[in-house]
Amino acid sequence: MIDTQQLSLAGQKTIHFCVATDLLFQQKEELPLHPNAMRFTAFNHQGSPLQSEVYYSIGGGFIVREADFGRSSTQEKAIPYAFTSAQTLFELCRQYQLSIAELMWANEQALMPSRDLAADLLKIANIMKDCVEKGCHAEGELPGGLHVRRRAPALYQQLKKREVSESSTLNHSFLWPTVYAMAVSEENAAGGRIVTAPTNGAAGIIPAVLTYFRRFHQDTTPQLIIDFLLTAGAIALLYKMNASISGAEVGCQGEVGVACSMAAGALTAVMGGSLEQIENAAEMAMEHHLGMTCDPVAGLVQIPCIERNGVAAEKAIKLAYLALLEDGKNKRVSLDKVIETMWATGSDMMSLYKETSLGGLAKSLAVNSPAC
Numbered sequence: 001m002i003d004t005q006q007l008s009l010a011g012q013k014t015i016h017f018c019v020a021t022d023l024l025f026q027q028k029e030e031l032p033l034h035p036n037a038m039r040f041t042a043f044n045h046q047g048s049p050l051q052s053e054v055y056y057s058i059g060g061g062f063i064v065r066e067a068d069f070g071r072s073s074t075q076e077k078a079i080p081y082a083f084t085s086a087q088t089l090f091e092l093c094r095q096y097q098l099s100i101a102e103l104m105w106a107n108e109q110a111l112m113p114s115r116d117l118a119a120d121l122l123k124i125a126n127i128m129k130d131c132v133e134k135g136c137h138a139e140g141e142l143p144g145g146l147h148v149r150r151r152a153p154a155l156y157q158q159l160k161k162r163e164v165s166e167s168s169t170l171n172h173s174f175l176w177p178t179v180y181a182m183a184v185s186e187e188n189a190a191g192g193r194i195v196t197a198p199t200n201g202a203a204g205i206i207p208a209v210l211t212y213f214r215r216f217h218q219d220t221t222p223q224l225i226i227d228f229l230l231t232a233g234a235i236a237l238l239y240k241m242n243a244s245i246s247g248a249e250v251g252c253q254g255e256v257g258v259a260c261s262m263a264a265g266a267l268t269a270v271m272g273g274s275l276e277q278i279e280n281a282a283e284m285a286m287e288h289h290l291g292m293t294c295d296p297v298a299g300l301v302q303i304p305c306i307e308r309n310g311v312a313a314e315k316a317i318k319l320a321y322l323a324l325l326e327d328g329k330n331k332r333v334s335l336d337k338v339i340e341t342m343w344a345t346g347s348d349m350m351s352l353y354k355e356t357s358l359g360g361l362a363k364s365l366a367v368n369s370p371a372c
């Protein structure tokens with residue numbers, strides 16, 4: 001689009017479109033319903049507006065038209081194990097002797113009985129695996145004008161070399177999840193195919209931790225991969241229902257922080273952790289992202305997002321192992337409490353630090369938007 005100055009409208013018609021003059025970032029304007037908003041206006045040849053529509057990106061890949069904001073997009077359906085808090089989730093698991101994954105499975109089946117849930121989840125896992133693989137081998141520069149070089153392929157080669165040559169006392173294998181996550185984040189930044197989990201900006205963490213699990217655990221089975229995704233999904237729901245998974249609403253704690261929490265809890269579950277240990281891993285992963293701002297340089301999901309995904313993936317794995325060393329009982333901070341705190345912290349955060357690219361690193365490294 002930048003090169004051709006053409007915009008295809010649903011493949012039906014092509015119009016002239018210049019990014020510099022037709023795509024305007026109103027960084028000081030905030031629309032009332034959500035900070036992440038986009039107004040589309042169609043003009044006729046005389047420059048008079050024909051139609052205008054506002055859309056909000058509310059996180060997790062959800063896009064809502066202004067007229068539909070706040071309305072449920074689906075009819076409420078009965079599910080066997082309804083929960084809105086971590087405490088209720090864990091109580092239901094205890095009461096019915098279910099794992100989190102089993103409970104989620106039952107709920108998903110009730111929502112869509114005709115769906116082949118196992119096949120769908122394994123398909124998602126394979127898309128995640130493919131984007132790790134692709135990102136580890138795709139060289140070049142990321143689009144957008146920041147001239148960010150893709151680093152994952154060279155890092156991948158470095159790690160492979162060192163794996164062969166290093167002694168067991170000095171090795172870099174702990175960096176694998178970091179490189180996997182960077183690979184996926186680079187794919188995202190390049191417009192490649194990724195899984196929004198929970199958001200595109202934080203899409204590297206779940207695939208990286210899952211790839212780590214598939215590669216370094218001998219006994220990985222399709223069922224464990226399914227359990228990993230269902231457990232991660234349950235944790236994501238808790239954040240979605242009680243806080244936010246949108247950087248524009250609560251800063252990066254709502255994206256990278258949530259992904260880290262999902263991954264830490266899910267990995268703990270598939271490594272045999274108890275409910276208390278799963279809660280503890282998910283809680284710690286958010287606790288140490290509280291207050292993390294969203295400040296993408298030039299509005300591109302590259303700096304600091306790509307490295308940030310890498311660091312969070314490694315952190316999720318460490319916290320899962322840490323949680324498994326303790327029984328997780330009598331912890332002072334519950335998962336519900338940290339979610340509540342994340343929401344309160346995000347609400348207190350200045351809008352400069354919530355995806356506006358006006359504060360933090362985006363301000364320090366301010367560059368002009370690329371022209372067409």
Ligand code: SF4
Nearest residue numbers: 201247252255294305
């Ligand atoms: S800094 Fe902002 S855009 Fe980048 S990953 Fe975090 S929330 Fe997403």
